[in-house]
Amino acid sequence: MLTGLSVSWGIFILIVLLGAGNGLSNGVRSNFNSRATNSVQLWSGRSSMPYHGLMANRTLDFSDRQVKDIDEQLREPEKKSGIIDKQSTVTYGTEYGNYSLRGVDPTYKDIFNLKFDPDGGRFINKNDLKDHSKVVVIDKKIKEVLFKKEPALGKYVKIGSVMFRIIGINSKKEQYGNPTCYIPFTTAQLIYNPNQKFGSIAMTVNGLDSKAENDSFNKKLIGVMSRSLYFDPKDEQAIYIRNAQRDYLQTMKIFRGITLFVFIIGIFTLIAGIVGVSNIMLVSVKERTREIGIRKAIGAPPGSILRSIIIESILITGIFGYLGMVLGIGLTELVNYIMVQTAAHSTSENDMTIFMNPTVSLTYVFISTFILIISGIIAGYMPARRAVRIKPIEAMREE
Amino acid sequence: MITLRDVNKTYYTEATSLHVLKGIDLHIEQGDYVSIMGASGSGKSTLLNILGILDNYDTGDYYLNNKLIKDLSETQAAAYRNEMIGFVFQSFNLINFKNAMENVALPLYYKNISRKKRNAIALEYLDRMGLKDWAYHLPNEMSGGQKQRVAIARAIISQPKILLADEPTGALDSQTTEEVMQLLGELNQTGITTIIVTHEKAVADETRKVIHIKDGLIQNIQHN
Numbered sequence: 233m234l235t236g237l238s239v240s241w242g243i244f245i246l247i248v249l250l251g252a253g254n255g256l257s258n259g260v261r262s263n264f265n266s267r268a269t270n271s272v273q274l275w276s277g278r279s280s281m282p283y284h285g286l287m288a289n290r291t292l293d294f295s296d297r298q299v300k301d302i303d304e305q306l307r308e309p310e311k312k313s314g315i316i317d318k319q320s321t322v323t324y325g326t327e328y329g330n331y332s333l334r335g336v337d338p339t340y341k342d343i344f345n346l347k348f349d350p351d352g353g354r355f356i357n358k359n360d361l362k363d364h365s366k367v368v369v370i371d372k373k374i375k376e377v378l379f380k381k382e383p384a385l386g387k388y389v390k391i392g393s394v395m396f397r398i399i400g401i402n403s404k405k406e407q408y409g410n411p412t413c414y415i416p417f418t419t420a421q422l423i424y425n426p427n428q429k430f431g432s433i434a435m436t437v438n439g440l441d442s443k444a445e446n447d448s449f450n451k452k453l454i455g456v457m458s459r460s461l462y463f464d465p466k467d468e469q470a471i472y473i474r475n476a477q478r479d480y481l482q483t484m485k486i487f488r489g490i491t492l493f494v495f496i497i498g499i500f501t502l503i504a505g506i507v508g509v510s511n512i513m514l515v516s517v518k519e520r521t522r523e524i525g526i527r528k529a530i531g532a533p534p535g536s537i538l539r540s541i542i543i544e545s546i547l548i549t550g551i552f553g554y555l556g557m558v559l560g561i562g563l564t565e566l567v568n569y570i571m572v573q574t575a576a577h578s579t580s581e582n583d584m585t586i587f588m589n590p591t592v593s594l595t596y597v598f599i600s601t602f603i604l605i606i607s608g609i610i611a612g613y614m615p616a617r618r619a620v621r622i623k624p625i626e627a628m629r630e631e
Numbered sequence: 632m633i634t635l636r637d638v639n640k641t642y643y644t645e646a647t648s649l650h651v652l653k654g655i656d657l658h659i660e661q662g663d664y665v666s667i668m669g670a671s672g673s674g675k676s677t678l679l680n681i682l683g684i685l686d687n688y689d690t691g692d693y694y695l696n697n698k699l700i701k702d703l704s705e706t707q708a709a710a711y712r713n714e715m716i717g718f719v720f721q722s723f724n725l726i727n728f729k730n731a732m733e734n735v736a737l738p739l740y741y742k743n744i745s746r747k748k749r750n751a752i753a754l755e756y757l758d759r760m761g762l763k764d765w766a767y768h769l770p771n772e773m774s775g776g777q778k779q780r781v782a783i784a785r786a787i788i789s790q791p792k793i794l795l796a797d798e799p800t801g802a803l804d805s806q807t808t809e810e811v812m813q814l815l816g817e818l819n820q821t822g823i824t825t826i827i828v829t830h831e832k833a834v835a836d837e838t839r840k841v842i843h844i845k846d847g848l849i850q851n852i853q854h855n
Binding site: 526527530533534535620624 | 797
């Protein structure tokens with residue numbers, strides 16, 4: 233009975249650990265959703281090495297030329313947006329707050345996965361850019377602070393000392409950082425950026441499926457920037473690149489590793505169970521030596537003995553295994569249920585999710601069933617062979 | 632029916648070997664009623680094991696129903712035992728977690744007869760043994776004589792050609808011994824070849840032929 237429970241325990245551990253692994257993986261994956269997984273963002277810094285007669289410690293800034301250079305010299309980038317970052321006071325009536333202000337291209341929405349509810353208006357478009365329109369898209373949190381329950385679309389807010397018309401509300405929760413107002417890139421250049429310099433460029437890239445490809449893309453990007461901004465390509469302080477896809481691929485690799493590790497632990501626990509079941513089957517065969525001898529004497533073929541022992545073993549591992557599986561799935565579903573309930577009541581918007589939906593898919597159930605049947609066969613095989621070797625003369629032996 | 636020609640059997644242990652049967656020649660006709668007598672260690676049990684295809688022999692030939700029984704696969708041996716031989720044992724050898732009817736029906740299970748059909752046949756045979764009311768009792772609820780009659784029913788349910796009985800009365804008192812012997816006699820009357828290993832003279836006397844074995848050889852065959 234206890235040995236049978238070790239099979240339950242093995243499957244239970246397997247399911248719960250796989251569920252936990254999935255939960256971790258789902259959670260971290262959801263963090264990546266804050267930007268497109270194929271996004272690359274670069275920030276300009278300060279040169280730390282002299283280069284071609286230029287001295288070190290120059291402040292480097294992007295201008296339209298760098299965006300153009302990327303466009304002309306690299307073929308992987310698809311959508312690109314220069315980013316002008318400022319801080320500004322945003323005022324509506326008597327309400328005001330200090331928020332970050334970003335001048336961006338229409339493509340920014342897709343690079344950073346901004347979300348618009350059906351009644352949330354729209355993002356900046358090409359016409360806004362062309363006309364240097366004074367329009368703004370605000371984060372939902374700003375809307376809640378400045379407008380409370382009032383509708384905000386079409387209203388005017390004062391950013392710094394200039395009036396902007398609100399055209400959209402971004403409802404994606406930002407996990408960290410200050411709530412942001414987005415205005416057309418050209419408008420920002422005109423009003424807030426007389427020197428036309430900016431600190432960051434973001435883009436999406438296509439066709440980079442491995443870490444190696446991403447690494448080589450990063451290198452090419454540094455090369456292009458180094459020629460464009462005149463800094464040593466080995467200078468690590470000149471620009472900083474965040475390649476989400478590279479991070480994503482690497483993280484997923486870690487999670488594949490975790491899943492494998494969990495699988496190995498579960499399998500080994502299961503093996504302990506198999507050995508246990510095999511042992512009780514052996515004892516049972518030994519106890520039934522005479523009965524098996526009698527059966528053979530009256531005409532039981534070896535195949536029938538083999539079959540009956542293995543079927544018995546599959547039944548034992550199957551029943552206990554399913555018990556473990558049901559308990560394991562029950563636990564993961566319970567944890568998931570509790571987490572969904574708590575998340576629904578949580579008001580904080582800055583939650584960093586690292587654990588999400590810790591359940592296992594139906595595929596794992598089928599795999600487990602398959603593993604259980606195989607385990608049963610393995611556990612029963614040795615005892616069954618032993619039973620087959622019992623001689624029918626055992627029946628003649630007097631006790 | 633049964634023909635043995637110069638059958639030898641040696642048991643080997645790590646250090647020693649024991650030549651148990653030293654050339655047995657024997658012929659038993661269909662319908663014969665034979666007993667085998669001998670001291671313990673004489674080889675009579677080994678002879679019975681070989682006759683019952685429970686054990687193999689080293690040299691010689693054994694023909695059962697004109698079939699050479701030699702170097703059979705286990706599956707084949709099991710099939711021959713099931714088809715041609717019925718066993719009755721000293722300690723009954725009933726399976727104690729199965730009731731009388733299931734015990735009797737067991738050989739038919741290995742003939743792939745459906746449960747319903749084999750249980751019906753088993754009840755019929757139990758009725759012939761006068762044990763119909765005991766069909767659903769477990770062996771340990773029955774007396775020795777009843778158990779042996781269940782065992783006999785099991786031995787004959789697959790209508791074997793020969794019935795091999797190893798000390799069938801060894802665990803019974805004289806009253807039940809007589810009943811069991813009478814039953815075996817009646818079965819022999821129906822044409823089934825019956826071979827009984829015994830060391831009770833009263834039992835051997837009821838058979839038509841007594842084979843005396845000593846030190847692995849047939850000493851003489853006594854006709855009653």
